[in-house]
Amino acid sequence: MRADRLVSLVLLLRQRGRMTALELAHELEVSTRTVLRDIEALSTAGVPVYADRGRHGGFSLLPGFRTELTGLNHDEALALLTAGTGRGEQVFGLSAALASAMRKVVDALPENNRASLDDAARRFLVEPETDLLSRRLVTEDVSREVMGEVRRAVLHGHKLRLQYAARGAEPSWRTVDPIGLVTVRDRTYLLATKSGQDRTYRLSRVMAAKELPEAAARPAQADLDRLWAERSARFLSEDHLAVLVRINPARREELLDSARGVRAEESDTDGWVRLDVSFEDLRHAVWAIWRLGTDAEVLAPESLRDALGERAAALHARYVHSSDTVQIASTRTPMIHRGTGH
Known part of the structure; x- marks a missing residue:
């Protein structure tokens, strides 16, 4: 080191x-x-x-001590430098290693290519912190110590001791066999097994971690794409509320940001998008769909349609009453003014 x-x-x-x-x-x-x-x-x-x-x-x-990197063309070097400028440098706790690698790449480039590549890389922006609506992207916080222990256990093929805080539960210790790490939308997950059963742990909920000397019980080769697809499908089939909704394409990402997962998606006849998504429960679904106003229409389940209809009716009743009160008050105001000599 x-x-x-x-x-x-x-x-x-x-x-x-x-x-x-x-x-x-x-x-x-x-x-x-x-x-x-x-x-x-x-x-x-x-x-x-x-x-x-x-x-x-x-x-x-003093000038000197350089070697030129051969076999690397302009676009290949540009791809490396651009990757190093994005928010992905924080993935798996390897930001310092990536910064070091970028310095070595830049130093090894021929002198006449360095200036042009530096300018070119500055013209590409990868994953800024906010989108066009100024919504900040939320990156989950994982301590350097936890990430380091988990990463080493995955790479060394050793068992891992975790103190994990599952949703709605007190933190508890468990020993797992790590398979691999997956990062999705700035969230990092550990794919593992525990007593032979598949487990997926969100690293932001890991309070402490310790790599153990014992070898992990895991396959020699891991197809993380396949494992992630299988676990995603299983997760979506668990006890969540399935919702079929039509939505204005301009609001699609906003809905997906609040949903637990997407089961299916297809275009509708009027240019809208039909989504089969899942939410934690009815309350979660009402909150997420209500924010979209008339840009979304729930097709199923009926319980969600009823809940949204009741909320809309209650809001309408409140503002109709409020409008009548304002109108009565406005008609009385001139009489008060005349009575006081104004």
């Missing part, structure tokens, strides 16, 4: 010029004391790192 950090330090100085110990520490996610030790180690090894004293000082690297 220290060798990788020393390489990253050299690449940072090559690409950015003079940097302070504090700036280097922030980029490498270590302390300034560690940076100073690394600088000393590089100097001892003959790497020409020197310090500029004074208010605007820092560490610099």
Whole structure:
């Protein structure tokens, strides 16, 4: 790990010029004391790192120490740099590793390609934090320690001890056999088995994790696409409310953001979309559909149609009464004004 950090330090100085110990520490996610030790180690090894004293000082690297990356064309390099600019860099807790890899790619590119590729990569934006309606994308928080332990157990093929807080339950410990990690819409899931039974754990609900030395009981090869499809289908068939709804295509994503899952989708005759979706329960479905107003129409179940109709009737009754009150008050106001001499 220290060798990788020393390489990253050299690449940072090559690409950015003079940097302070504090700036280097922030980029490498270590302390300034560690940076100073690394600088000393590089100097001892003959790497020409020197310090500029004074208010605007820092560490610099003399020109040199570069190799060109051969066999990588312009579009391939652009694809790597663009991937490194997106929010996906946080996936599986590998942001620091991705940043280090990007520095190595940039440093290894021929000099005449670097400037044009840097400008090109800045013209692509992958997964911004908000959409066109200024709705912020919610990224679930998973601690670095938990992610690190889970990732190591998955890669090493070891059993994993989890303290997990299931929905509506107190946190409890369990030992599982990890199979793989899946990230969907900024949520990360652990696919595993427990006592031979399939289990799926949402990492944001893992309070603590510990990789165990025992080998996990799992197949040698894992087809995560197939496993995820099977578990998704099983999840959607469990105790949830199935809803058939017609919706204006412009509001489709808004509905999917609040639904638990999508069973089927097809175009309707009038340009709208017909969706078979699932919700936690009737209350969840009423809340999600009500927000769409007249841009959605529930076709089934009848219990949801009744609940929405009752809510609409109650709202209509309230505002009809309110409108009558306002009208009566407005007719009386001139009489009051005349009586007071205004």
